[in-house]
Amino acid sequence: MLRSFVFAASLCLAVLLGPGPAPAAEADQLFKFYCAQCHGLTGKGDGPNVTNDFPVSPRNFTNAAEMDKLSDADIKNVVLDGGQAMSKSPMMPPWGKTLTAEDVDALVKHLRKLCACKGKQG
Numbered sequence: 001m002l003r004s005f006v007f008a009a010s011l012c013l014a015v016l017l018g019p020g021p022a023p024a025a026e027a028d029q030l031f032k033f034y035c036a037q038c039h040g041l042t043g044k045g046d047g048p049n050v051t052n053d054f055p056v057s058p059r060n061f062t063n064a065a066e067m068d069k070l071s072d073a074d075i076k077n078v079v080l081d082g083g084q085a086m087s088k089s090p091m092m093p094p095w096g097k098t099l100t101a102e103d104v105d106a107l108v109k110h111l112r113k114l115c116a117c118k119g120k121q122g
Protein backbone atom coordinates (compact mmCIF):
# COMPACT_ATOMS: atom_id res chain seq x y z
CA MET A 1 0.00 0.00 0.00
CA LEU A 2 2.65 2.50 1.07
CA ARG A 3 4.94 1.41 -1.71
CA SER A 4 2.36 1.95 -4.39
CA PHE A 5 1.61 5.38 -2.93
CA VAL A 6 5.27 6.35 -3.09
CA PHE A 7 5.44 5.07 -6.64
CA ALA A 8 2.37 7.07 -7.69
CA ALA A 9 3.68 10.19 -5.96
CA SER A 10 7.04 10.01 -7.68
CA LEU A 11 5.33 9.49 -11.01
CA CYS A 12 3.34 12.69 -10.47
CA LEU A 13 6.50 14.55 -9.59
CA ALA A 14 8.21 13.33 -12.74
CA VAL A 15 5.31 14.54 -14.85
CA LEU A 16 5.28 17.92 -13.10
CA LEU A 17 9.00 18.50 -13.47
CA GLY A 18 9.23 17.21 -17.01
CA PRO A 19 12.48 16.08 -18.58
CA GLY A 20 14.24 19.36 -17.66
CA PRO A 21 15.64 22.02 -19.96
CA ALA A 22 17.66 20.85 -22.93
CA PRO A 23 20.18 23.62 -23.69
CA ALA A 24 20.71 22.71 -27.34
CA ALA A 25 17.01 22.67 -28.10
CA GLU A 26 16.64 25.97 -26.27
CA ALA A 27 19.27 27.70 -28.41
CA ASP A 28 17.49 26.35 -31.45
CA GLN A 29 14.21 27.90 -30.26
CA LEU A 30 15.88 31.23 -29.48
CA PHE A 31 17.44 31.30 -32.90
CA LYS A 32 14.18 30.49 -34.67
CA PHE A 33 12.30 33.09 -32.65
CA TYR A 34 14.71 36.03 -32.73
CA CYS A 35 17.19 35.55 -35.53
CA ALA A 36 15.74 33.38 -38.28
CA GLN A 37 13.54 36.10 -39.76
CA CYS A 38 16.71 37.74 -41.06
CA HIS A 39 19.46 35.13 -40.83
CA GLY A 40 17.28 32.27 -42.10
CA LEU A 41 16.15 29.08 -40.37
CA THR A 42 19.36 27.31 -41.31
CA GLY A 43 21.48 30.46 -40.79
CA LYS A 44 22.21 31.13 -44.46
CA GLY A 45 21.25 34.82 -44.24
CA ASP A 46 18.10 34.25 -46.28
CA GLY A 47 15.28 34.87 -43.78
CA PRO A 48 11.82 36.00 -44.95
CA ASN A 49 12.38 39.51 -43.56
CA VAL A 50 15.24 40.21 -45.93
CA THR A 51 14.23 42.32 -48.90
CA ASN A 52 16.13 44.00 -51.70
CA ASP A 53 16.25 47.27 -49.79
CA PHE A 54 18.43 45.73 -47.07
CA PRO A 55 21.68 47.64 -47.62
CA VAL A 56 23.68 44.62 -46.38
CA SER A 57 22.78 40.97 -46.19
CA PRO A 58 22.53 39.37 -42.78
CA ARG A 59 25.58 37.22 -42.16
CA ASN A 60 25.45 33.72 -43.61
CA PHE A 61 26.38 31.73 -40.50
CA THR A 62 27.27 28.65 -42.54
CA ASN A 63 30.15 30.57 -44.18
CA ALA A 64 33.03 29.23 -42.08
CA ALA A 65 35.63 31.54 -43.69
CA GLU A 66 33.68 34.64 -42.61
CA MET A 67 32.65 33.24 -39.23
CA ASP A 68 36.25 32.28 -38.46
CA LYS A 69 37.15 35.99 -38.51
CA LEU A 70 35.00 36.52 -35.42
CA SER A 71 35.90 35.43 -31.90
CA ASP A 72 33.13 34.25 -29.60
CA ALA A 73 33.46 37.61 -27.80
CA ASP A 74 32.95 39.46 -31.11
CA ILE A 75 29.74 37.53 -31.73
CA LYS A 76 28.55 38.18 -28.21
CA ASN A 77 29.20 41.91 -28.54
CA VAL A 78 27.41 42.27 -31.85
CA VAL A 79 24.41 40.32 -30.56
CA LEU A 80 24.19 42.30 -27.30
CA ASP A 81 24.94 45.77 -28.67
CA GLY A 82 23.82 45.51 -32.29
CA GLY A 83 25.57 46.07 -35.60
CA GLN A 84 26.02 49.81 -35.22
CA ALA A 85 28.01 49.54 -31.98
CA MET A 86 30.46 47.26 -33.81
CA SER A 87 30.76 49.53 -36.90
CA LYS A 88 28.46 47.21 -38.81
CA SER A 89 25.02 47.76 -40.21
CA PRO A 90 22.31 49.07 -37.85
CA MET A 91 20.05 46.56 -39.61
CA MET A 92 21.45 44.10 -37.08
CA PRO A 93 19.45 44.97 -33.95
CA PRO A 94 20.87 45.02 -30.39
CA TRP A 95 19.48 42.22 -28.21
CA GLY A 96 20.97 43.14 -24.83
CA LYS A 97 17.60 44.23 -23.45
CA THR A 98 15.77 41.17 -24.77
CA LEU A 99 18.13 38.28 -24.17
CA THR A 100 20.06 37.23 -21.08
CA ALA A 101 23.81 36.60 -21.09
CA GLU A 102 23.06 32.85 -20.93
CA ASP A 103 20.78 33.13 -23.98
CA VAL A 104 23.55 34.87 -25.90
CA ASP A 105 26.13 32.26 -24.83
CA ALA A 106 23.77 29.54 -26.07
CA LEU A 107 23.32 31.40 -29.36
CA VAL A 108 27.08 31.76 -29.82
CA LYS A 109 27.36 27.96 -29.47
CA HIS A 110 24.50 27.55 -31.92
CA LEU A 111 26.24 29.76 -34.51
CA ARG A 112 29.47 27.78 -34.05
CA LYS A 113 27.51 24.64 -34.84
CA LEU A 114 26.09 26.25 -37.97
CA CYS A 115 29.52 27.28 -39.26
CA ALA A 116 31.24 24.17 -37.91
CA CYS A 117 34.13 26.49 -37.05
CA LYS A 118 35.89 27.59 -33.87
CA GLY A 119 36.40 31.26 -34.73
CA LYS A 120 39.26 33.60 -33.97
CA GLN A 121 40.86 32.58 -30.70
CA GLY A 122 41.39 35.07 -27.89
Ligand code: HEC
Pocket: 031, 034, 035, 036, 037, 038, 039, 049, 056, 057, 058, 059, 066, 070, 075, 078, 079, 083, 087, 088, 089, 090, 091, 092, 093, 095, 107
Ligand atom coordinates in the same frame (compact mmCIF):
# COMPACT_ATOMS: atom_id res chain seq x y z
C1 HEC B 1 16.26 42.60 -38.61
C2 HEC B 1 17.15 41.62 -39.18
C3 HEC B 1 18.11 40.87 -38.24
C4 HEC B 1 17.78 40.12 -37.13
C5 HEC B 1 16.40 39.87 -36.55
C6 HEC B 1 19.03 39.59 -36.63
N1 HEC B 1 20.07 40.00 -37.39
FE1 HEC B 1 22.03 39.52 -37.10
N2 HEC B 1 22.55 40.70 -38.70
C7 HEC B 1 21.65 41.36 -39.54
C8 HEC B 1 22.39 42.06 -40.57
C9 HEC B 1 21.79 42.89 -41.70
C10 HEC B 1 23.77 41.80 -40.32
C11 HEC B 1 24.98 42.27 -41.14
C12 HEC B 1 25.60 43.48 -40.52
C13 HEC B 1 26.82 43.87 -41.31
O1 HEC B 1 27.51 42.99 -41.85
O2 HEC B 1 27.09 45.08 -41.38
C14 HEC B 1 23.82 40.96 -39.12
C15 HEC B 1 24.99 40.52 -38.54
C16 HEC B 1 25.07 39.64 -37.49
C17 HEC B 1 26.29 39.17 -36.89
C18 HEC B 1 27.70 39.66 -37.24
C19 HEC B 1 28.35 38.86 -38.28
C20 HEC B 1 29.68 39.50 -38.62
O3 HEC B 1 30.28 39.02 -39.56
O4 HEC B 1 30.14 40.43 -37.94
C21 HEC B 1 25.95 38.27 -35.91
C22 HEC B 1 26.91 37.47 -35.02
C23 HEC B 1 24.51 38.22 -35.88
N3 HEC B 1 24.01 39.07 -36.85
C24 HEC B 1 23.78 37.44 -35.01
C25 HEC B 1 22.40 37.52 -34.85
C26 HEC B 1 21.67 36.79 -33.85
C27 HEC B 1 22.27 35.78 -32.88
C28 HEC B 1 20.37 37.17 -33.96
C29 HEC B 1 19.19 36.75 -33.10
C30 HEC B 1 19.31 37.01 -31.66
C31 HEC B 1 20.30 38.15 -35.06
N4 HEC B 1 21.54 38.32 -35.57
C32 HEC B 1 19.13 38.75 -35.50
C33 HEC B 1 20.28 41.38 -39.41
C34 HEC B 1 19.55 40.78 -38.40
